[in-house]
Amino acid sequence: MNTLLDVQDVTLRFGGVVALNRVSLQVAWGNITAIIGPNGAGKTTLFNCITGFYKPQNGHIILTPPNRSATHLHHLLGQSFAWSDLVHPGQVWGKLRAKMFGGPHSVCRAGIARTFQNIRLFKEMTVLENLLVAQYRQLNRYFIGGLLGTRYFRDEESMAINRAMEWLRFFALEADANRLAGQLPYGHQRRVEMARSLCTDPMVLCLDEPAAGLNPMETQALSQLIRRLKNEFNLTILLIEHDIGLVMELSDHIVVLDHGEVIAQGRPADIQRNPRVVEAYLG
Amino acid sequence: MGHPLLTQPLLTAILVLLLTAPVSGLVLDGYDFNLRWHPPLWLTLIAFCIHWMILLFKRWRFGEKTGKPSPWTRISSWGSRPSVHRLAFFVLPVVGLVLPFFLGKYGLTVAILALIYVLLALGLNIVVGLAGLLDLGFVAFYAVGAYGYALGHHYLGLGFWLSLPLGALLAACCGIVLGFPVLRMHGDYLAIVTLGFGEIIRLVLNNWMDFTGGPNGVRVDFPTFFGLEFSRHAKEGGIPIHEFLGIDYSSNTRNIFIYLVLFLVVLLILALVSRLKTMPLGRAWEALREDEIACRSLGINHVTVKLSAFALGAMIGGIGGVFFAASQGFVNPTSFTFFESALILAIVVLGGLGSIPGVMIAAVVLTVLPEMLRDFSDYRILVFGLAMVVMMIWRPQGLVRARRPVFQGRKG
Numbered sequence: 087m088n089t090l091l092d093v094q095d096v097t098l099r100f101g102g103v104v105a106l107n108r109v110s111l112q113v114a115w116g117n118i119t120a121i122i123g124p125n126g127a128g129k130t131t132l133f134n135c136i137t138g139f140y141k142p143q144n145g146h147i148i149l150t151p152p153n154r155s156a157t158h159l160h161h162l163l164g165q166s167f168a169w170s171d172l173v174h175p176g177q178v179w180g181k182l183r184a185k186m187f188g189g190p191h192s193v194c195r196a197g198i199a200r201t202f203q204n205i206r207l208f209k210e211m212t213v214l215e216n217l218l219v220a221q222y223r224q225l226n227r228y229f230i231g232g233l234l235g236t237r238y239f240r241d242e243e244s245m246a247i248n249r250a251m252e253w254l255r256f257f258a259l260e261a262d263a264n265r266l267a268g269q270l271p272y273g274h275q276r277r278v279e280m281a282r283s284l285c286t287d288p289m290v291l292c293l294d295e296p297a298a299g300l301n302p303m304e305t306q307a308l309s310q311l312i313r314r315l316k317n318e319f320n321l322t323i324l325l326i327e328h329d330i331g332l333v334m335e336l337s338d339h340i341v342v343l344d345h346g347e348v349i350a351q352g353r354p355a356d357i358q359r360n361p362r363v364v365e366a367y368l369g
Numbered sequence: 370m371g372h373p374l375l376t377q378p379l380l381t382a383i384l385v386l387l388l389t390a391p392v393s394g395l396v397l398d399g400y401d402f403n404l405r406w407h408p409p410l411w412l413t414l415i416a417f418c419i420h421w422m423i424l425l426f427k428r429w430r431f432g433e434k435t436g437k438p439s440p441w442t443r444i445s446s447w448g449s450r451p452s453v454h455r456l457a458f459f460v461l462p463v464v465g466l467v468l469p470f471f472l473g474k475y476g477l478t479v480a481i482l483a484l485i486y487v488l489l490a491l492g493l494n495i496v497v498g499l500a501g502l503l504d505l506g507f508v509a510f511y512a513v514g515a516y517g518y519a520l521g522h523h524y525l526g527l528g529f530w531l532s533l534p535l536g537a538l539l540a541a542c543c544g545i546v547l548g549f550p551v552l553r554m555h556g557d558y559l560a561i562v563t564l565g566f567g568e569i570i571r572l573v574l575n576n577w578m579d580f581t582g583g584p585n586g587v588r589v590d591f592p593t594f595f596g597l598e599f600s601r602h603a604k605e606g607g608i609p610i611h612e613f614l615g616i617d618y619s620s621n622t623r624n625i626f627i628y629l630v631l632f633l634v635v636l637l638i639l640a641l642v643s644r645l646k647t648m649p650l651g652r653a654w655e656a657l658r659e660d661e662i663a664c665r666s667l668g669i670n671h672v673t674v675k676l677s678a679f680a681l682g683a684m685i686g687g688i689g690g691v692f693f694a695a696s697q698g699f700v701n702p703t704s705f706t707f708f709e710s711a712l713i714l715a716i717v718v719l720g721g722l723g724s725i726p727g728v729m730i731a732a733v734v735l736t737v738l739p740e741m742l743r744d745f746s747d748y749r750i751l752v753f754g755l756a757m758v759v760m761m762i763w764r765p766q767g768l769v770r771a772r773r774p775v776f777q778g779r780k781g
Contacts, residue, residue: 137666139662139665139666187670187672187673189665189670189671189672190665190666191664191665191666191667191668191669191670191671194665194666194667194668195668199666199667200666202662202663202666206660206662206663206666207659207660207663208655208656208659208660208663209659210655210658210659211652211655211656211659211773212773212774212775212776214776215652215655215773215774216656218649218652219652219653219655219656219664219667219669220667220668222649222652222653222667222668222669223668223669225649226649227648227649227650228377228380229650230377230380230381230384231376231377231380232644232645232648232649232650233640233641233644233645233648234380235644236376236380238376238377241438244438244439244441244442245437245438245439246439247439247441247442247776248437248438248439248440248441251439251441263441263776264773264775264776264777266773282667283666283667285667286667286668
């Protein structure tokens with residue numbers, strides 16, 4: 087198994103509340119991994135740790151793309167300086183840089199994209215603009231070139247529009263390209279958000295309850311789309327979902343969280359028979 | 370050739386040359402000036418090399434960008450009646466350029482004031498309308514620009530033309546200084562801090578007697594045009610412009626000159642701001658206004674994006690300030706009270722947040738209307754308040770709603 091994302095012993099406390107307690111899990115490259123558990127188990131908190139919105143007090147989160155060196159995601163959020171830095175002055179620069187310019191955006195640049203449980207689209211912008219914003223990093227941001235409208239600037243803009251339109255086509259949203267994102271029906275908004283996060287060109291896609299609020303038909307279509315993302319684009323997908331049917335059908339690996347701890351992980355068939363999981367969640 | 374690895378540094382170099390040449394290349398020697406070629410050329414070369422090396426590093430680190438161009442293009446953001454907009458696009462500049470020659474002295478003063486408010490509104494529109502950062506102390510940057518010119522002239526003998534870029538730069542720096550502590554703030558809290566910042570600047574200007582002259586203010590010299598002065602009798606060795614052109618002296622000439630320069634600057638800023646709206650940076654500002662967390666999840670560094678909005682908005686405010694000082698010939702702190710901030714904010718909100726034409730119309734209306742209503746001057750603020758209330762009920766989105774760019778597949 088080729089581990090792409092390795093979460094080791096992550097602990098996160100909010101004051102006295104232990105939201106995550108020594109959570110460890112591995113996400114294999116090209117797999118769909120589902121995280122399930124009752125409400126308040128810490129699923130979204132774990133997502134926020136992985137995508138850099140929360141900084142765990144303990145533990146490591148390591149992204150190891152195939153054929154490339156590993157990135158310690160928690161380093162990107164900035165660490166405190168220590169006396170050992172005096173021995174390794176080379177680290178100081180990296181730490182300083184992460185402290186000044188680090189944050190969730192650096193995690194995204196490392197290759198992890200996410201969607202949100204409560205949809206967070208740029209509502210007053212068109213769908214296409216939403217997708218263009220996501221390509222901020224890939225675009226030519228040379229100020230003078232943009233002001234003068236140089237050919238190079240226009241070319242990159244055009245490529246970005248092309249990428250955006252390809253993802254819109256994939257999600258069957260082409261007709262909505264020029265509509266305001268906030269005016270779309272709920273199911274479309276969910277898909278726009280997925281398309282937008284895919285525009286950042288990620289390796290790992292984290293979907294936070296993508297099927298929430300969708301009818302059975304839409305859920306079925308979504309399940310096919312997620313499968314296609316895995317098969318056609320070799321994406322590694324991390325999924326939080328309460329729709330057990332969808333989870334069992336899609337996922338290669340399931341992690342069950344309860345009260346901030348991993349109570350079980352394994353293949354769908356094993357999880358379904360696990361007595362602890364049945365007691366805590368499946369019922 | 371269109372290779373970005375060379376053209377981009379070249380454009381940077383040209384910009385650096387344009388900006389630094391007047392500062393470092395001209396040495397005043399009495400009423401003459403000598404040209405020095407070396408310093409600006411060196412600076413230009415250094416800028417070229419640095420930018421070139423950054424691009425090389427980026428290519429080495431991230432590789433070359435690839436992708437197919439799209440058959441989809443932005444058709445316009447002009448909305449449903451492009452012909453009306455196109456007409457305005459060509460007619461307004463001409464009207465604006467011809468206008469000062471038909472206005473009296475009073476009319477010119479009002480027109481200059483209106484244009485200054487257009488500048489201020491365009492600047493605040495970036496901060497509040499596009500980036501969604503509620504700024505109640507925008508007048509601070511206006512003051513920085515005005516005092517930058519006045520004090521620069523008083524202490525360093527800087528002229529108008531040098532003060533224009535320097536005042537803009539100074540105001541932009543102040544924008545960044547304000548931006549840093551408020552990076553984590555939103556809405557009400559941000560408004561309070563910016564309000565405080567505006568008051569701090571005013572109080573410093575008011576109380577630092579030794580440096581700023583306090584409430585007595587500072588006198589500012591009027592601008593010159595390539596060394597030609599606009600006064601009746603030039604200083605020793607100088608030539609007044611009416612003698613140079615062979616026309617009769619008129620006190621209007623100076624105001625016409627300021628108006629024309631200001632008008633060109635407004636056109637330039639207008640072009641800049643409307644380009645920005647379709648550039649990645651402008652889109653990032655708007656995205657930041659809509660949802661900051663989503664922005665960060667998409668790899669956009671909210672710190673740099675926010676600071677750039679503050680800096681660019683402040684820069685435009687600073688330019689407005691320089692023109693204010695130049696047209697008044699005198700600055701003192703009473704011109705930079707909170708009421709000014711509130712007025713500029715009202716202009717932006719009334720015009721329509723983020724809408725450039727709306728903001729411009731509102732700026733002109735809100736400066737010209739009070740002048741026309743001089744007879745009712747006791748009730749001016751009352752009328753102003755009523756207008757605000759009526760607008761908020763009737764058109765809460767402002768005079769002109771900001772339009773979104775529309776993209777369309779190429780036909781055929």
